[in-house]
Amino acid sequence: xxxxxxxxxxxxxxxxxxxxxxxxxxxxxxxxxxxxxxxxxxxxxxxxxxxxxxxxxxxxxxxxxxxxxxxxxxxxxxxxxxxxxxxxxxxxxxxxxxxxxxxxxxxxxxxxxxxxxxxxxxxxxxxxxxxxxxxxxxxxxxxxxxxxxxxxxxxxxxxxxxxxxxxxxxxxxxxxxxxxxxxxxxxxxxxxxxxxxxxxxxxxxxxxxxxxxxxxxxxxxxxxxxxxxxxxxxxxxxxxxx
Amino acid sequence: xxxxxxxxxxxxxxxxxxxxxxxxxxxxxxxxxxxxxxxxxxxxxxxxxxxxxxxxxxxxxxxxxxxxxxxxxxxxxxxxxxxxxxxxxxxxxxxxxxxxxxxxxxxxxxxxxxxxxxxxxxxxxxxxxxxxxxxxxxxxxxxxxxxxxxxxxxxxxxxxxxxxxxxxxxxxxxxxxxxxxxxxxxxxxxxxxxxxxxxxxxxxxxxxxxxxxxxxxxxxxxxxxxxxxxxxxxxxxxxxxx
Numbered sequence: 001x002x003x004x005x006x007x008x009x010x011x012x013x014x015x016x017x018x019x020x021x022x023x024x025x026x027x028x029x030x031x032x033x034x035x036x037x038x039x040x041x042x043x044x045x046x047x048x049x050x051x052x053x054x055x056x057x058x059x060x061x062x063x064x065x066x067x068x069x070x071x072x073x074x075x076x077x078x079x080x081x082x083x084x085x086x087x088x089x090x091x092x093x094x095x096x097x098x099x100x101x102x103x104x105x106x107x108x109x110x111x112x113x114x115x116x117x118x119x120x121x122x123x124x125x126x127x128x129x130x131x132x133x134x135x136x137x138x139x140x141x142x143x144x145x146x147x148x149x150x151x152x153x154x155x156x157x158x159x160x161x162x163x164x165x166x167x168x169x170x171x172x173x174x175x176x177x178x179x180x181x182x183x184x185x186x187x188x189x190x191x192x193x194x195x196x197x198x199x200x201x202x203x204x205x206x207x208x209x210x211x212x213x214x215x216x217x218x219x220x221x222x223x224x225x226x227x228x229x230x231x232x233x234x235x236x237x238x239x240x241x242x
Numbered sequence: 243x244x245x246x247x248x249x250x251x252x253x254x255x256x257x258x259x260x261x262x263x264x265x266x267x268x269x270x271x272x273x274x275x276x277x278x279x280x281x282x283x284x285x286x287x288x289x290x291x292x293x294x295x296x297x298x299x300x301x302x303x304x305x306x307x308x309x310x311x312x313x314x315x316x317x318x319x320x321x322x323x324x325x326x327x328x329x330x331x332x333x334x335x336x337x338x339x340x341x342x343x344x345x346x347x348x349x350x351x352x353x354x355x356x357x358x359x360x361x362x363x364x365x366x367x368x369x370x371x372x373x374x375x376x377x378x379x380x381x382x383x384x385x386x387x388x389x390x391x392x393x394x395x396x397x398x399x400x401x402x403x404x405x406x407x408x409x410x411x412x413x414x415x416x417x418x419x420x421x422x423x424x425x426x427x428x429x430x431x432x433x434x435x436x437x438x439x440x441x442x443x444x445x446x447x448x449x450x451x452x453x454x455x456x457x458x459x460x461x462x463x464x465x466x467x468x469x470x471x472x473x474x475x476x477x478x479x480x481x482x483x484x
Binding site: 029034058097099139140141145149163166193198199215216218219220221224228231232237 | 441
């Protein structure tokens with residue numbers, strides 16, 4: 001049996017891909033760089049013979065792809081998800097360049113599941129999808145024409161990851177990181193308590209939750225920290241006793 | 243008129259490309275990274291509508307492409323030509339990795355014309371073609387499946403060239419960071435409310451506050467975030483009304 005490597009713990013997540021040809025080309029790109037774990041969130045057409053054709057010798061990556069109904073599902077069990085973005089966004093985290101991001105992703109992937117998330121061909125990732133990710137990464141490109149093809153972006157990202165494995169970054173010290181589900185549980189709890197305290201208006205919750213998610217996404221919460229924060233919330237919940 | 247840069251002196255040379263789709267996708271890949279000078283040596287079909295379709299918004303690169311009858315012709319006027327190769331070859335130069343090669347190419351391109359040469363999709367470059375080049379470069383890839391698509395290879399090479407030009411990283415964006423006093427004010431407020439909620443025992447507060455300080459220290463809190471967090475604390479304070 002082959003020894004499992006950090007690259008085996010990197011998921012490539014394509015959200016809402018429109019063109020099966022791009023899915024196939026992405027699978028081929030992944031395999032050339034030694035990645036194999038493809039996740040598809042609501043692909044428009046999959047499986048599809050065009051995907052197989054464009055995958056060339058990487059049909060195995062397509063066959064083993066996981067089709068999901070939501071991005072949350074595709075990220076289940078990961079401790080770090082990086083979203084590829086080319087647009088400047090108001091409230092987002094400052095994006096890392098791909099070269100800055102690759103060693104960080106790989107350091108986590110020594111022991112944990114991580115993901116790189118690619119948006120739909122024309123529209124990219126929605127703000128709600130970005131909120132599921134803890135890191136933004138950007139591929140430096142021509143500011144006058146930054147329109148990388150989806151599979152080309154997958155190729156560049158996986159190339160950079162493979163190249164970064166060769167340079168072997170020292171592992172960053174991380175405690176026992178919380179999973180996506182645990183972090184989402186905390187956000188849900190926080191939102192609920194803020195509504196109960198009338199601090200958050202459920203009619204227009206978006207901006208506040210977005211700000212808070214951004215704050216905590218920067219910290220990379222540990223499991224014990226999530227437990228502490230939820231303990232605080234529980235003790236402060238105005239519904240507890242009045 | 244735009245200032246000419248080193249990337250404007252890098253030719254992308256495709257020798258005997260079979261598929262017009264690959265030519266179009268290569269043009270797109272080039273343009274995303276700010277390269278524009280495409281040379282085609284005996285393309286099987288060019289011009290071709292499929293090339294235009296796959297080029298997306300980079301039809302200008304195709305229109306300005308130079309079609310040549312030989313590799314020698316395509317390399318006329320260059321001082322350095324690097325050939326992409328994935329195969330080990332008996333008599334060849336030892337190949338540089340793309341990362342090693344990129345700064346060397348760019349250093350020459352400050353004042354001279356240079357080229358990167360890509361072979362035909364299935365057969366690669368002939369030995370006679372390799373003999374026209376002064377440098378071999380290879381893209382690190384999965385040894386069990388190193389079959390990069392032609393346009394994907396152009397994308398990775400041009401990405402690496404662009405990244406090598408940008409030794410200046412974009413300034414990291416930080417919002418309006420909170421001052422030490424503002425952050426201490428938040429910690430004090432948090433501690434007070436947790437005591438009021440009997441979550442924190444003032445007789446032994448140390449470890450809990452330490453954990454929370456560590457969590458928020460990682461985020462580099464912004465002023466507005468401190469205000470939000472204190473707003474939440476105020477709304478949840480059990481002393482507010484009972």
